[in-house]
Amino acid sequence: QKEVEQDPGPLSVPEGAIVSLNCTYSNSAFQYFMWYRQYSRKGPELLMYTYSSGNKEDGRFTAQVDKSSKYISLFIRDSQPSDSATYLCAMRDPFAGDYKLSFGAGTTVTVRA
Amino acid sequence: KAGVTQTPRYLIKTRGQQVTLSCSPISGHRSVSWYQQTPGQGLQFLFEYFSETQRNKGNFPGRFSGRQFSNSRSEMNVSTLELGDSALYLCASSLRAQGFGAAQETQYFGPGTRLLVL
Numbered sequence: 001q002k003e004v005e006q007d008p009g010p011l012s013v014p015e016g017a018i019v020s021l022n023c024t025y026s027n028s029a030f031q032y033f034m035w036y037r038q039y040s041r042k043g044p045e046l047l048m049y050t051y052s053s054g055n056k057e058d059g060r061f062t063a064q065v066d067k068s069s070k071y072i073s074l075f076i077r078d079s080q081p082s083d084s085a086t087y088l089c090a091m092r093d094p095f096a097g098d099y100k101l102s103f104g105a106g107t108t109v110t111v112r113a
Numbered sequence: 114k115a116g117v118t119q120t121p122r123y124l125i126k127t128r129g130q131q132v133t134l135s136c137s138p139i140s141g142h143r144s145v146s147w148y149q150q151t152p153g154q155g156l157q158f159l160f161e162y163f164s165e166t167q168r169n170k171g172n173f174p175g176r177f178s179g180r181q182f183s184n185s186r187s188e189m190n191v192s193t194l195e196l197g198d199s200a201l202y203l204c205a206s207s208l209r210a211q212g213f214g215a216a217q218e219t220q221y222f223g224p225g226t227r228l229l230v231l
Contacts (some may be wrong), residue, residue, distance in 0.1 A: 006155075032216075032217040034217070036222075041224065042224055042225075043117070043203050043205070043222030043223050043224050043225050044156070044203070044222045045221075045222065046219055046220070046221075049217060049219070051216070051217075088155070088156065090156075092211070092217060094212075094216075094217070097169075098169050099161060099168065099169050099210070099211035099212075100146075100158040100161070100169060100171065100211075101158065101220070102158075103148075103155050103156035103157075104155060105154075105155035106155055106156075
């Protein structure tokens with residue numbers, strides 16, 4: 001079983017819809033949670049970063065972390081065709097000696113105009 | 114400020130050959146991490162370098178190696194290529210190295226080198 005599970009999709013939504021993405025994880029020591037967006041033929045870029053549990057909002061994007069359920073979510077409101085990309089979740093245990101990020105497989109999202 | 118650059122962008126090799134990929138981090142960044150991205154396994158951590166020292170290595174065979182130079186530029190080398198090494202190799206830089214118990218350093222990714230092994 002992978003440490004971080006993410007439904008690869010693909011997910012197709014009409015413009016203006018709410019996009020809901022999520023990841024589950026098994027390592028309860030993860031405390032830093034990130035969402036990256038990756039456009040085709042590009043490297044990932046950091047979208048949102050949260051520490052421990054709770055919600056964080058940035059414009060049309062909202063990230064939620066539920067550590068009790070080991071579940072994180074990303075919501076995109078009023079989705080635009082420019083949001084079409086692959087979204088990757090990533091997380092880290094700050095007290096692990098390996099310092100590495102563990103990534104989900106990524107969910108491919110298409111927003112239809 | 115220029116972003117992370119990786120060269121070459123595309124590469125075709127045959128089994129048994131070796132390959133060297135290059136990464137130039139954002140100016141002032143001293144930490145460079147390498148990742149392998151494949152459709153099946155997603156993004157997997159290869160190794161991180163800081164101040165010319167490898168701080169950590171992922172679960173990859175010894176055929177995968179890297180180094181970092183005094184100007185923070187980094188190279189990774191894969192020897193005796195196998196078909197399964199076909200992937201997008203991503204480099205990411207950050208200002209500082211990831212620290213024990215410390216806040217997450219933001220990593221900035223380059224566009225990657227797409228390697229195809231025939």
